[in-house]
Amino acid sequence: MSNIPQRKLTVVGGGYVGSTCAHLAALKDLAREIVLIDVVEDRPQGIALDLNQSAAVEGFQSEIIGTNDPEDTYDSDVVIVTAGLPRKPGMSRSDLLEVNGGIVTEVAATIRRGSPDAVVIVVTNPLDSMVTLMRAQLGFPAQRVIGMAGVLDSARFCWFIAKATGCSVQDVDAMVLGAHGDSMVPMPTYCTVNGVHLLDLVSSDEVHAMADRTRNGGAEIVSLLKTGSAWYAPASAAVAMAESVLNDADRLLPCACLLNGEYGHEGLYMGVPAILGAGGVKKIIEVPLSNESRAALHRTADSIATDVQAMRDLGLL
Numbered sequence: 001m002s003n004i005p006q007r008k009l010t011v012v013g014g015g016y017v018g019s020t021c022a023h024l025a026a027l028k029d030l031a032r033e034i035v036l037i038d039v040v041e042d043r044p045q046g047i048a049l050d051l052n053q054s055a056a057v058e059g060f061q062s063e064i065i066g067t068n069d070p071e072d073t074y075d076s077d078v079v080i081v082t083a084g085l086p087r088k089p090g091m092s093r094s095d096l097l098e099v100n101g102g103i104v105t106e107v108a109a110t111i112r113r114g115s116p117d118a119v120v121i122v123v124t125n126p127l128d129s130m131v132t133l134m135r136a137q138l139g140f141p142a143q144r145v146i147g148m149a150g151v152l153d154s155a156r157f158c159w160f161i162a163k164a165t166g167c168s169v170q171d172v173d174a175m176v177l178g179a180h181g182d183s184m185v186p187m188p189t190y191c192t193v194n195g196v197h198l199l200d201l202v203s204s205d206e207v208h209a210m211a212d213r214t215r216n217g218g219a220e221i222v223s224l225l226k227t228g229s230a231w232y233a234p235a236s237a238a239v240a241m242a243e244s245v246l247n248d249a250d251r252l253l254p255c256a257c258l259l260n261g262e263y264g265h266e267g268l269y270m271g272v273p274a275i276l277g278a279g280g281v282k283k284i285i286e287v288p289l290s291n292e293s294r295a296a297l298h299r300t301a302d303s304i305a306t307d308v309q310a311m312r313d314l315g316l317l
C-alpha cells in the first residue's frame with residue numbers, strides 16, 4: 001500500500017521537458033498519480049510504461065499514467081504545461097507565439113473544465129506571453145497561474161558562478177528576474193556564495209560576462225543541440241516549483257507572476273521573487289533595486305508588453 005500523499009500531478013506534453021518532469025516528480029514521490037498527456041498517440045503510454053518499470057529499481061511509489069484522454073487529467077492538484085513547439089537554431093522564443101498560443105488555449109480549456117482548483121505552472125515558450133494567455137483563458141485567480149523561467153535562468157547563472165569562482169554550486173545563490181528572453185535581468189548584487197558577495201570574489205567584468213552567458217543560456221544549448229532546446233534543467237526548475245506548491249514548502253523562487261503594482265507594473269506577468277506554497281503564489285517579494293536594475297526591469301517589461309500586444313493582434317487574447 002502506497003504511503004505517499006493522495007495528490008495528482010498532471011504534466012501536459014510528453015516531449016523532452018514533460019517526460020523529464022514526470023521522471024523527476026516520480027523520483028521525488030511528489031504525487032500518488034502523475035498523469036502525462038500528449039496528443040501523439042501511444043507516446044505518453046510508452047513513456048509511462050518505461051518510467052513505471054524504473055520504480056522497482058528506484059524505489060518510488062508514484063504511478064505514471066500516460067494518456068491521450070483529457071479526462072484522465074481531471075481533478076489535478078498541480079498541472080505543469082510543457083505542450084508546444086521548442087525553438088530551432090536562429091529562432092527567438094517570440095517566433096513560437098502563434099502556434100504555441102493555439103496549443104495553450106486548447107490546454108487551458110481542459111484544465112478549466114476538469115481541474116478548476118489546480119495550480120498551473122506554465123513552461124511553454126514564449127513563457128511570459130504563454131502564462132499571460134493561460135491566465136486569461138482560465139480565469140483563475142492569478143496566484144494559481146505561474147510561469148517557470150526564473151528558477152531555470154537563476155540555476156544557469158549559479159552554474160556559471162560556481163565555475164568562475166571554483167566554489168561548489170551548492171553554495172551559490174543567484175537571482176535572475178524579468179522576462180524569459182534576451183531582456184532578462186540577472187541581479188549580481190543578489191548573488192552570493194555561502195553569504196560571500198559575488199562581487200567580492202570575481203571582477204565586475206567577469207560578472208558581466210556570466211550575466212551575458214546566462215541571458216544567452218537557452219540559445220547556447222539550442223545551437224549545440226541543432227534540434228530542440230534544453231530539457232533537464234528546465235524540468236528540474238518546473239518540478240521544484242510544483243514541489244514547493246504540493247508540499248506547501250514556501251520556497252522563495254523567482255517565477256513569472258501577475259504584478260499588481262509591484263516593481264511599478266500592473267496587470268503584467270514578469271519574473272519576480274515569490275513565495276510558493278499551497279494555493280500557489282503566497283506573496284511577491286519586492287527587493288530594493290539599483291538604478292541600473294530598475295531600468296533593465298522596465299526594458300524587460302516593455303518587451304513582454306510588446307509580445308502581449310502581438311498576441312492581441314493575432315486574436316489570441
Ligand code: TXD
Nearest residue numbers: 013014015016017038039083084085086123124125148234
Ligand atoms: O524556461 C522555460 N520556460 C523553457 C521553455 C525551457 C525549456 C523549454 N521551453 C519550452 O517548453 C519550449 O520552447 C517548448 O515550447 C516547450 C516544450 O519543450 P520540449 O523540448 O519538451 O518540446 P517537445 O519535446 O517538442 O515536446 C512538446 C510536446 C510534444 O510531445 C507534442 O506532441 C506535445 O508537446 N503537444 C501537446 N501535448 C498535449 N496537448 C497538446 N495540445 C499538445 N500539442 C503539442
